[in-house]
Amino acid sequence: MKIGILTREAKNYSSRRLIEACERRGHEAAVFDTLKFNMLVEHGKPSLTYENAPMPHVDAIIPRIGASITFYGLAVVRQLEQMGVYTLNTSHAIGVSRDKLRASQTFSRHNIGIPPTAFVRDRAGVIPAIEAVGGTPVIIKLLEGTQGIGVILADTAKIAEAIIETLQSTKQNVLIQKFVAESKGKDIRALVIGDRVIAAMRRKATGDEFRSNVHRGGTTELVKLNEEYERTAIHAAQIMGLTVAGVDMLEGKEGPLVMEVNSSPGLEGIEGATGIDIAGQIIESIEEHVQFPEFDLRQRLTLATGYGVAELPIRPGSPMAGKTIGELDLRDRDVLVLSIQRGSVMIPNPGGSERLLAGDKALCYGKRIVLRDLVPRKGQAEAAKKS
Numbered sequence: 001m002k003i004g005i006l007t008r009e010a011k012n013y014s015s016r017r018l019i020e021a022c023e024r025r026g027h028e029a030a031v032f033d034t035l036k037f038n039m040l041v042e043h044g045k046p047s048l049t050y051e052n053a054p055m056p057h058v059d060a061i062i063p064r065i066g067a068s069i070t071f072y073g074l075a076v077v078r079q080l081e082q083m084g085v086y087t088l089n090t091s092h093a094i095g096v097s098r099d100k101l102r103a104s105q106t107f108s109r110h111n112i113g114i115p116p117t118a119f120v121r122d123r124a125g126v127i128p129a130i131e132a133v134g135g136t137p138v139i140i141k142l143l144e145g146t147q148g149i150g151v152i153l154a155d156t157a158k159i160a161e162a163i164i165e166t167l168q169s170t171k172q173n174v175l176i177q178k179f180v181a182e183s184k185g186k187d188i189r190a191l192v193i194g195d196r197v198i199a200a201m202r203r204k205a206t207g208d209e210f211r212s213n214v215h216r217g218g219t220t221e222l223v224k225l226n227e228e229y230e231r232t233a234i235h236a237a238q239i240m241g242l243t244v245a246g247v248d249m250l251e252g253k254e255g256p257l258v259m260e261v262n263s264s265p266g267l268e269g270i271e272g273a274t275g276i277d278i279a280g281q282i283i284e285s286i287e288e289h290v291q292f293p294e295f296d297l298r299q300r301l302t303l304a305t306g307y308g309v310a311e312l313p314i315r316p317g318s319p320m321a322g323k324t325i326g327e328l329d330l331r332d333r334d335v336l337v338l339s340i341q342r343g344s345v346m347i348p349n350p351g352g353s354e355r356l357l358a359g360d361k362a363l364c365y366g367k368r369i370v371l372r373d374l375v376p377r378k379g380q381a382e383a384a385k386k387s
């Protein structure tokens, strides 16, 4: 196979290790500087040029898109997706995970712990937001910072207000987040590939620094994650839609709190701390997936007029609760149950004998009018409750 690595830093540790791993596993590696692509968006034949010549064929790409070139980098990855090239992480997933607000918003509706976080636009909102997340000291964070740059600890509301005002005056968007003091300058970085945590380390900030990033002088040690941390890391990566992810978690009083999910995690700190060949496992994952280029499932599934995908909540008292998929005749009604989410457990491709329980969420594909009839509409459900 020929594997392309998209990076602006061909010589750094992660790039070197990925090239090595490609070659060791019998593939050819080609490094591309993301900013040297130009793209032509044309009906039926999307294409890219590299250094003004047609881009050489690659079977897969590993996008390593730095925060400073997110917009252009994602456009390049998206173009490769349109050309049918397998990309290790999709442009969509990279985009969602990169924006800390967007990622936290997505997590907030799932069973994943996050530090309480507020987002405000003007000065008047700052004090109430600080109170809402639990008072000072408070963390102020740029939406798209990396390596600890853009994460500030403010001791008082006055200082917080001044910092936020200054940043907003330069058109920077910032988050206000609860300072999770009990994690004491430490955090956990879990490296997820697919549905497994491949390696994990604990990072410790040095001196009076509270940021534990390796780029801020943080030290690392190997850590064995318990089941809760492992599950949270995998779930967070999957919700972001990332095949490879570095999940950062604080050790909160009540368990893991996900701060962010990195789509191009650095390999140096974590390979050093754990001695695990992560680069090799990344290439192995590409070998497994390359015959399946990425596409947008929802977009494809709804191409048939009148059909759609929907997540059906099985509420207590719903006529579906307690019945098997077979008993509900869903197949004959042209509805396919793709998966059932039961708490943190996922049941893929459930058979006819699988029973739906109250609290489940069933992901279904089928005729929209049938799907609509299966869930009581908002107004109806409330009216029924009142009567």
Ligand SMILES: Nc1ncnc2c1ncn2[C@@H]1O[C@H](COP(=O)(O)OP(=O)(O)O)[C@@H](O)[C@H]1O
Pocket: 115, 139, 141, 145, 146, 147, 148, 149, 150, 151, 177, 178, 179, 180, 181, 183, 185, 186, 187, 210, 211, 212, 213, 248, 250, 259, 260
């Ligand atoms: N809410 C918080 N409470 C305590 N420490 C935090 C909090 N948010 C971030 N930190 C510390 O700052 C570091 C950087 O924060 P993070 O959100 O991961 O930004 P970056 O993208 O710059 O790495 C974390 O690794 C952690 O040590």
Ligand SMILES: [Mg+2]
Pocket: 147, 148, 213, 248, 260
């Ligand atoms: Mg981080």
